[in-house]
Amino acid sequence: MSQSIPAAVVKPVVQTGKRKFSVAKIIVFIFFGVLLVTQLYPLLWLLIYSLKSNEEILSGSFFSLPSKWQWVNYSDAIESGNYYKYLGNSVFVTLTVMVLVLLLASLVSFAISRFRWKYGQAVLVLFLIGMMIPMQATLLPLMIMFKHMHILNTRWAMILPYVAFQTPIAVFIMSGFMKTIPHELEESAVVDGAGILRIFWNVILPISVPPMMTVCILTFINIWNEYILAATFISKESLKTLPFGVYSFVSQYSVNYGAIGAFLVLGALPVIIVYFLLADKITKGMVAGAVKG
Amino acid sequence: MNVLRVSKWTIAAFVLPCLILYVGLVFVPILVSVYSGLLDWNGIGTSKFVGLDNFKTLLFDDPVFWPSVRRTLMFAVFSMAEIPVALFVAMLLSRFVKKPNFLVSAYFMPVILSVVIIGQLWKTIYNPAAMGGMLNQVLDQIGLSSWTHSWLTDPSVAMYSLYFVALWQYLGYHTLIQFTGIQNIPADVYEAAKIDGAEGLKADWYITFPMNIPIFKISIVLAFIGSLQAFDMVMVMTGGGPAHATDVISTHMYNMSFLSMKYGYGSAIATFLVALCLIATVVINFVFNRLERKYT
Numbered sequence: 001m002s003q004s005i006p007a008a009v010v011k012p013v014v015q016t017g018k019r020k021f022s023v024a025k026i027i028v029f030i031f032f033g034v035l036l037v038t039q040l041y042p043l044l045w046l047l048i049y050s051l052k053s054n055e056e057i058l059s060g061s062f063f064s065l066p067s068k069w070q071w072v073n074y075s076d077a078i079e080s081g082n083y084y085k086y087l088g089n090s091v092f093v094t095l096t097v098m099v100l101v102l103l104l105a106s107l108v109s110f111a112i113s114r115f116r117w118k119y120g121q122a123v124l125v126l127f128l129i130g131m132m133i134p135m136q137a138t139l140l141p142l143m144i145m146f147k148h149m150h151i152l153n154t155r156w157a158m159i160l161p162y163v164a165f166q167t168p169i170a171v172f173i174m175s176g177f178m179k180t181i182p183h184e185l186e187e188s189a190v191v192d193g194a195g196i197l198r199i200f201w202n203v204i205l206p207i208s209v210p211p212m213m214t215v216c217i218l219t220f221i222n223i224w225n226e227y228i229l230a231a232t233f234i235s236k237e238s239l240k241t242l243p244f245g246v247y248s249f250v251s252q253y254s255v256n257y258g259a260i261g262a263f264l265v266l267g268a269l270p271v272i273i274v275y276f277l278l279a280d281k282i283t284k285g286m287v288a289g290a291v292k293g
Numbered sequence: 294m295n296v297l298r299v300s301k302w303t304i305a306a307f308v309l310p311c312l313i314l315y316v317g318l319v320f321v322p323i324l325v326s327v328y329s330g331l332l333d334w335n336g337i338g339t340s341k342f343v344g345l346d347n348f349k350t351l352l353f354d355d356p357v358f359w360p361s362v363r364r365t366l367m368f369a370v371f372s373m374a375e376i377p378v379a380l381f382v383a384m385l386l387s388r389f390v391k392k393p394n395f396l397v398s399a400y401f402m403p404v405i406l407s408v409v410i411i412g413q414l415w416k417t418i419y420n421p422a423a424m425g426g427m428l429n430q431v432l433d434q435i436g437l438s439s440w441t442h443s444w445l446t447d448p449s450v451a452m453y454s455l456y457f458v459a460l461w462q463y464l465g466y467h468t469l470i471q472f473t474g475i476q477n478i479p480a481d482v483y484e485a486a487k488i489d490g491a492e493g494l495k496a497d498w499y500i501t502f503p504m505n506i507p508i509f510k511i512s513i514v515l516a517f518i519g520s521l522q523a524f525d526m527v528m529v530m531t532g533g534g535p536a537h538a539t540d541v542i543s544t545h546m547y548n549m550s551f552l553s554m555k556y557g558y559g560s561a562i563a564t565f566l567v568a569l570c571l572i573a574t575v576v577i578n579f580v581f582n583r584l585e586r587k588y589t
Binding site for chain 1: 321385389394398399464470511546563
């Protein structure tokens with residue numbers, strides 16, 4: 001008896017609490033839903049838009065599905081837009097930059113975090129300053145330099161500055177990680193008679209895979225999407241990367257609305273596919289890049 | 294303490310390839326830029342040393358410059374104003390959603406897309422209704438035809454249309470950052486607070502806000518520096534037009550350097566921009582370090 005009274009007293013309190021909680025919950029979830037629509041509907045709209053004919057697009061029925069799916073927009077875009085060429089260029093440039101950044105930055109990070117020398121910290125600070133320098137401020141001098149080096153309008157004109165501008169964050173992330181590796185590891189490697197290169201390649205690098213992943217992700221997102229530098233240094237059709245290609249396609253075919261929509265979807269597709277596969281890794285990598293930057 | 298004792302040559306072999314590339318392509322151009330800022334030069338003919346004339350013109354005689362600075366700063370203000378919203382969303386997410394990963398990833402989606410895609414997508418959305426623009430079509434159909442605008446070609450609204458796209462794209466980014474910060478606050482802090490009678494909003498006020506200040510700072514720095522450098526999106530969507538109505542510092546620099554071929558003058562603007570970024574970073578860090586010391 002004495003036990004059931006407090007239970008009876010407590011029960012309604014819990015219930016009202018719960019009901020209040022669920023009203024709040026409904027409001028919150030409506031809010032989340034609205035936000036979801038604002039963030040994703042434009043992308044969905046683009047997809048629908050890309051499958052409509054010009055007449056349907058211009059008719060003003062923004063909400064309707066296409067009466068007949070115009071896949072022809074996609075074949076138009078692919079045929080007249082050099083899509084595969086741009087895609088290939090983007091893959092090549094991004095992969096090359098990734099490999100170079102990983103290689104160069106891990107060498108420097110190793111030296112900064114494991115060697116006993118006076119200027120390690122100074123070199124790190126030099127790289128840190130670079131994170132605050134806006135890339136666009138270097139466009140003009142770089143263009144003049146590249147003109148003299150005769151590499152304007154070649155892939156190097158993109159790859160070299162991309163690598164240079166990705167190294168600061170890469171060095172920062174990797175040297176920060178390498179500092180935390182216990183020193184006993186290389187001490188024992190030294191005792192075993194391993195040289196510097198072997199310590200670097202067989203001991204430190206295998207442990208440093210997580211920060212290298214982060215660097216890969218940041219490099220991928222930044223370089224894959226880069227547009228201005230490519231558009232400034234490249235004019236050859238055969239060297240254009242995907243964002244630049246999308247831009248030129250749009251300005252060239254400005255009245256074929258459906259095909260423009262299709263090309264935008266095609267331009268977004270590779271990143272979206274990668275994102276579907278690696279969403280967790282990408283979000284984590286981007287946060288790591290932001291937090292450490 | 295670092296243990297590996299190696300020869301100078303080894304250090305050089307490890308450090309120099311990267312360092313030379315980096316200094317050569319990041320620092321040298323900036324120094325060249327500072328120097329070219331003192332020249333009257335169109336990039337082809339001979340250059341003439343004019344001292345600080347370019348800076349004088351920039352600061353006192355350029356009708357485009359100060360408005361572009363104002364827009365850049367407004368950009369920063371709007372971007373920073375978005376962060377409390379992102380924090381709020383993140384708080385709701387961590388309190389009400391059991392498996393928030395789907396929502397967070399979905400909100401984050403626009404962040405990973407290229408500015409070209411985002412810019413062209415929104416250009417299409419902002420198009421006049423007769424050209425298939427979604428926004429104006431929506432307004433027409435819900436009876437708000439008087440609200441329709443030529444969003445990107447009307448000088449009085451064009452800049453706001455651009456701000457909005459930037460806010461739209463980066464909301465997910467800041468939400469994710471704040472969300473990660475909140476997740477990293479240890480759960481036992483909240484449990485201890487619950488015992489002391491602080492729950493819900495009260496717990497957020499006394500725990501989430503102060504403990505999240507470092508993360509908040511990161512978002513603020515990113516938003517501020519990002520806005521100072523705001524460039525690609527404006528270039529893609531309006532190129533600074535109509536009639537300079539959407540020019541920010543970077544686009545003004547780009548147009549001066551590459552369209553008007555005033556290399557010296559463009560470099561002077563670039564120098565100003567770099568200085569502004571460096572100063573802003575130092576100031577923000579200083580302010581937040583004081584805040585952190587005060588509240589934690």
